[in-house]
Amino acid sequence: MVKQEVYRSLGLKDEEYQKILEILKRKPSPTELAMFSVEWSEHCGYLRSRKWLRLLPKTGKYKTLIGEDSGGIIIDDLAIIFKMESHNHPSQVEPKQGAATGVGGIIRDIFTAGARPIALLDSLRFGPLSQAYNKYLFTGVIDGIQFYGNCVGVPTVGGEIYFDESYTGNCLVNAMCIGIAKKDKLVRARANGLGNPIMYVGSSTGRDGIGGCSILASHEFKEGEEKRPTVQIGDPFTEKCLIEATLEAINTRYVVGIKDMGAAGLTCCTSEMASAGNSGMDIELQAVPRREENMQPWELMMSESQERMLICVKKGKEEQIKKIFLKWDLNASIIGEVTNDGLVTIRDDGKIVAQIKAHSLTQAPIYDMPYRKPRYLRELNKLELSKIPEPKDYNKVLLKLLKAPSITNKAWGYEQYDHMVQTNTIVLPGSDAAVLRLKGTSRAIAATTDCNSRYCFLNPYRGAQIAVAEAARNLVCSGAHPAAVTDCLNFGNPEKPESFWQFKNCVEGIADACRSFNIAVVSGNVSFYNESPKSAINPTPTIGMIGIINDINKACAQNFQQEDDAIILLGYCRQDLGASEYLKEIHNIMKGNVPQLDLRLEQAIQKAAIKAIERGLVNSAHDCSEGGLAVALTESCVSNKYNMIGANVNNLNYDMRADALLFGESQSRIILSCSKDSVEKIRKIALEFKAPFRVIGKTGGRVLRILEAKEELIYLPLEDLFEEWSGSLNKELEG
């Protein structure tokens, strides 16, 4: 028997070890034990999440493609492949390389499907910048993303950055990549065809990240643990060469299957490709290019060295494929071949060191985790409005909110990313969604990432639904039809019933919302154990969504375009102070009920907005989210510094507290601006969909002015608004 300390140190539980004994009917070799430990880790095997992920819809209004490592949709003859993945734990330990390798990894999942990567987005969350270590993480992660993304030539076009105390001790780095291909050029991550050679391409194998995924991502951070040696270093130059070589190789049609060596490296590639192809593989480790001496079989199987892939090549065509990789100065070695015995056989100089049924490795046990609603939620969901004093000076409040790190302008970050390379970016970072043209067609894609984790903490089910609704709303504001979702689910320790209850409810919320919008979840990722001794993170089910703009000339941005346009509000304002940024930033309260979400109302306003935009009637569209109506209006006024336009909003007649009207976060609201003669046409469209419609004011002047029942609540010059909104992050980081 293998000693308990040995398999436990690899992250395997007693029951799991017992299962391994049952499967093999003998004691596992060290290499076999290592292989099981990484394939059955939570990060690779999804043991605790698989049961609930089955709820997510795999079909929707657009034709979907679900591959082994990524997924997408088909539009005409194009496939749009996309996926979001987390790299949280490595980034907490070494922010620059953690973020960089996260970017590298997600890009590889896209081009190994045969799609050229055309865009990156990243959703980032940190603890408050007032703490030095959080500042270090934030600047390090941005540096890592620019270091990798810029060099590899894929534009980083969007994303989000949030700050919350719950992320101190466990930051979140979720990277999303989008790629396009002609639909008949896609490749699967599988090994087929008896005797087909298995080729290793890319960088040599070293001792990077050994045990990274099984140890790092499957357990919480304990105080003072030294995890630095298990983080890998990214090489974006090699990856760029790999992109070109791989796409060239796939073009030859001699690539039967290809897969990135990500978490769990060779183990994951060999077992998953064989399992997906219902075949087996016989691998000779001596043929694996290595850059360190005396590497043991288990080290080679567990290594997470970056920028490596495995290709199943059509027999007889090895030299042609090799030639392409050698042209780009990349390693290309045959390390084995496909068998038909369903086994993954690993040899070291001919001697078998591991032999396991591929399906046994890839079908990790499914755990049915217990869950329980946290008792503290009942108290937290109560909010006594009478105890919250109304501010005397709303101007001061708005200026303060504009400085709030989660609301303030993020140009400090995105100006470090090359967001223009590949010349597809039509709407640059800073708007509701990024818009990328599809060259050779009249269409464009819009993309966004969204999640308000405070909502998810206070009400996981509704918060997750809102994440989906908000992503769709953001896309609609750019003139796009919401098309498909990738999700990156970040949660605490699933072995704690209260954390698992959050996960289960968020998954259910996403599933229900996606079904309501008739969009599929085509790919995704789960990251558990995001906890430090202080606390778990807020439940953070990040939604990455893409939409289709049918006519690129009708793409829309969030900023007012000209003076004297009418400003229209689609939707209702309710007294929704609960869970708001205003409540937190101004009153230091994180309580209340998450604003209601009526999916039918949401769809009504989205359909009305999109029809108006497609008819060419709309000059700008922006949704209301954190900070409410006042912040949304500010952003429409000042987000284009070369064309700032004021607004006079004087037709808001709601019977509620002024702070709720200005800063409350009622859902399902979109602000449109249009020329005066389009107002009636848009009103008719709103009526058609039963979307609440109200002209609330008009654009113009150098001031933002908001009145309610003749009382002037906000009067601020554009320069003051711009200064608070755009300068705060710079001051915080470099002041």
Add this chain to the structure above:
Amino acid sequence: MRFGVVVFPGSNCDQDCFYVVNDVLKQPVRYIWHKDTKLDNFDCIILPGGFSYGDYLRTGAIARFSPIMNSIIDFAQKGGIVIGICNGFQILLESGLLPGAMLRNTTLHFICKYVYIKTENTKTPFTNLCKKNQILKIPIAHNEGNYYTDEAGLKNLDKNRQIAFHYCSADGEVNKEHNPNGALANIAGIINKQGNVLGMMPHPERSSEKELGSEDGLLIFKSIIKWIGNKS
């Protein structure tokens, strides 16, 4: 009128340059692999932006020894038109086809944004369609755009009218506030003494179509086409 776009390992903007010449301007264009040792019949060679060799050692330092560079140096010495954009400019500096060197941005950050540049010399193959002092809106995206040369070098550039573009404000004011990277004297682009080689940090291929935000970059490509048309 034939354009060639050189591709080094790590070039990123080769396809963007190809697209402008081929799809927007509808001119014949071919890719040139960096390992080629001979140049076919080209009228203009484009060294595109990107991170050739990952910018390892120094940006452009390794690319300048690629086999194709001998032919390009030869082509330039014989009067051929060469334009180096961003990393291409850096490679031209390292190879000695242009004087000076590139340092890291003084902000120590990569910077990607639209800037304004002022056309200083309109009697070049690259700017003959620009009006005197015309202001162009073209984006930059770089880590090392801080152009440097010594005092004597700067005097020469001025004397020989080798400064093609200065970073400036939207109204054409050349000052420190509108210098994005610390470049000496706000220099955004220069030509060689002969006048047939241009290096510029901003990316004209990213501002050659209205839907991308500016068409000013197209003037540079069109100027090249006109110049070569006149010559033949």
Add this chain to the structure above:
Amino acid sequence: MLEVKIYITLKKTVADPQGLTIKHALESLGYHNLGEVRIGKLISMKVNSRDRKEVGQRIEEMCQKLLANPIIEDYTFQIEEVK
């Protein structure tokens, strides 16, 4: 086997904002009385030869040709026996 250590530094006449930033960071950590701080590169190389003079000449050439940019960089190097 000889081991070569090549130090590449920015010329004195060239501004070094990275060095300055590092200096300020050190000062904010409480390290005072610091003079100028400059940042450079170290390239270490093993050479299969025992002829110091010949290796020295080769390294000079490498530095002038590729490893340093003479417009903005200076270089020095040390050669040692590998123990």
